[in-house]
Amino acid sequence: MNIESLVRRNIRELVPYSTARDECGLESGIFLDANESPFNNGFNRYPDPAQLKLKQIYSLVTGIPSENLFAGNGSDEAIDLLIRVFCEPGADNIVTISPTYGMYRTAAAVNDIKCTEVPLEADFSLNPQKLLKACAAETKIIFLCSPNNPTGNLLNKDSVETVIRNFRGIVVVDEAYIDFSGDGGFAGKVNTFPNLVVLRTLSKAWGMAGLRVGFAIASAPLVSFLSKVKYPYNVNTLSQEKAVSLLKRGNRSQLDTVIFERERVASELKLVSDVVEVFPSDANFLLVRFKDSKEVFRRLLNSGIIVRDRTSAEGCRGALRISIGTGSENTLLLDRIKGTCAGNALSLLCRQRSTAETMISVKIDPGGNLVNEISTGIPFFNHMLEQIPVHGGFSLQLWASGDLENGAHHTIEDVAIVVGEALSELVASVPGNNRYGFSLPMDESSASVLIDTGGRAYLKWEADFPAEYVEGIESDMFRHFFDTLSRSMKATIHVKAGGTNAHHVAEAIFKAFARALRTALSSSGDDTKIQSSKGVL
Numbered sequence: 001m002n003i004e005s006l007v008r009r010n011i012r013e014l015v016p017y018s019t020a021r022d023e024c025g026l027e028s029g030i031f032l033d034a035n036e037s038p039f040n041n042g043f044n045r046y047p048d049p050a051q052l053k054l055k056q057i058y059s060l061v062t063g064i065p066s067e068n069l070f071a072g073n074g075s076d077e078a079i080d081l082l083i084r085v086f087c088e089p090g091a092d093n094i095v096t097i098s099p100t101y102g103m104y105r106t107a108a109a110v111n112d113i114k115c116t117e118v119p120l121e122a123d124f125s126l127n128p129q130k131l132l133k134a135c136a137a138e139t140k141i142i143f144l145c146s147p148n149n150p151t152g153n154l155l156n157k158d159s160v161e162t163v164i165r166n167f168r169g170i171v172v173v174d175e176a177y178i179d180f181s182g183d184g185g186f187a188g189k190v191n192t193f194p195n196l197v198v199l200r201t202l203s204k205a206w207g208m209a210g211l212r213v214g215f216a217i218a219s220a221p222l223v224s225f226l227s228k229v230k231y232p233y234n235v236n237t238l239s240q241e242k243a244v245s246l247l248k249r250g251n252r253s254q255l256d257t258v259i260f261e262r263e264r265v266a267s268e269l270k271l272v273s274d275v276v277e278v279f280p281s282d283a284n285f286l287l288v289r290f291k292d293s294k295e296v297f298r299r300l301l302n303s304g305i306i307v308r309d310r311t312s313a314e315g316c317r318g319a320l321r322i323s324i325g326t327g328s329e330n331t332l333l334l335d336r337i338k339g340t341c342a343g344n345a346l347s348l349l350c351r352q353r354s355t356a357e358t359m360i361s362v363k364i365d366p367g368g369n370l371v372n373e374i375s376t377g378i379p380f381f382n383h384m385l386e387q388i389p390v391h392g393g394f395s396l397q398l399w400a401s402g403d404l405e406n407g408a409h410h411t412i413e414d415v416a417i418v419v420g421e422a423l424s425e426l427v428a429s430v431p432g433n434n435r436y437g438f439s440l441p442m443d444e445s446s447a448s449v450l451i452d453t454g455g456r457a458y459l460k461w462e463a464d465f466p467a468e469y470v471e472g473i474e475s476d477m478f479r480h481f482f483d484t485l486s487r488s489m490k491a492t493i494h495v496k497a498g499g500t501n502a503h504h505v506a507e508a509i510f511k512a513f514a515r516a517l518r519t520a521l522s523s524s525g526d527d528t529k530i531q532s533s534k535g536v537l
């Protein structure tokens with residue numbers, strides 16, 4: 001099949017915009033060719049228009065050759081470009097399945113291209129003959145989605161291949177969710193079928209929805225047509241760099257967790273009387289039919305849980321699409337669906353911070369509904385941080401990923417910044433006096449912590465550690481943690497502690513801090529509250 005003959009004439013004849021950097025071919029030098037600012041702030045230069053490093057690492061991770069990769073601003077960009085390359089506005093059309101991802105129809109409409117939808121079978125399987133019969137002479141692209149959104153099922157591979165072999169145009173197989181399916185998908189077939197385009201994204205299994213990076217995988221000539229039409233700098237520098245570093249980090253354990261949780265949630269939902277059907281899923285979401293989906297949707301929303309109502313999609317009457325969250329999020333969801341929870345609204349405090357050294361994400365539930373999850377990559381630090389929600393009376397989910405190869409310093413400091421900001425907001429939500437304290441003995445060790453949440457940052461540190469290191473962490477790092485915390489929390493913190501076991505000393509400090517915090521968060525009139533600066537422990 002000659003792909004070039006399928007391409008719109010104006011695109012075939014298009015002389016693409018050539019960027020300054022395309023022509024020079026030099027990696028380093030004095031760049032006076034693109035009217036950029038000469039002052040280096042990390043971003044004063046245009047990004048690599050060919051995204052070589054990004055494609056190289058994606059190629060390494062997936063085994064797909066770089067020359068078969070087109071990188072876009074999300075795979076949504078590739079959907080739009082495919083339509084613009086192959087479909088003549090006002091004349092051509094596309095064919096897709098129903099229900100499916102809405103972007104195919106939207107991107108077509110924007111380009112004045114009609115979209116014919118062919119319903120899937122009752123079990124959401126693909127009937128290739130029915131699909132091919134719906135194609136006319138003007139049909140230039142067929143969009144398939146496997147695993148399909150919102151139905152969750154992988155399409156039968158032989159059926160998909162029948163479509164590819166028998167259609168005289170482009171067949172796009174959108175594999176946004178393929179990593180959750182255990183199937184290798186069609187990426188390995190793009191050099192066998194010149195009319196095949198596979199779409200992949202970093203938005204789902206790779207957890208980079210905010211970066212907007214997606215790929216179209218196709219034979220090299222087809223890729224070159226997409227590249228010709230794209231904006232020269234379609235993937236920005238930050239996204240390219242961050243995607244490279246996150247791809248290097250891998251996603252295996254997160255994938256395993258999501259797949260495990262999907263199966264757990266599915267099997268628990270099947271036992272719920274309000275549930276009519278849980279459709280089999282090869283993705284990171286479940287399509288679930290309820291007796292009364294409107295009521296369940298409202299109930300969840302009232303609890304602060306947002307799911308997607310798909311009840312108006314073809315064959316999806318009464319169905320909600322529910323993404324798989326973390327273990328405790330899913331447990332909360334199940335509780336609310338089962339109706340075993342009182343239905344208090346969740347009001348979560350969320351904080352995020354990302355720098356060159358660390359990425360931190362913190363979620364606090366003042367009501368204590370979430371399971372505490374602390375992950376910093378530093379086991380003893382995790383253990384200390386766990387004391388804060390457990391003894392503070394709320395729940396805390398903290399995820400930190402830092403440059404631990406350079407030591408624990410950045411991670412501990414940045415966790416203190418983000419946790420402090422969240423605690424500051426938490427404390428501000430409770431009216432009352434500002435000064436609290438707690439003394440705590442722990443075997444031979446003890447700690448007293450006083451806090452004043454009134455807005456002045458100050459740390460008084462009189463902790464006596466009997467050893468320079470505690471479980472691999474320099475004991476001075478605890479001073480540094482509370483010093484940073486006092487600033488980000490805008491609180492005065494006085495710590496007095498000592499003992500003969502360094503582990504106990506650290507633990508007593510964190511527990512006493514959390515206990516002092518708990519009194520700060522409890523309703524006014526609590527008699528453990530310090531009423532004046534003279535009152536004391």
Ligand SMILES: *Cc1c(COP(=O)(O)O)cnc(C)c1O
Pocket residue numbers: 073074075076077101145149174176200201202203204209212213214
């Ligand atoms: C989420 C999703 C995408 C992702 O699009 P991006 O633009 O890469 O974020 C693509 N296709 C389907 C079917 C999806 O559900």
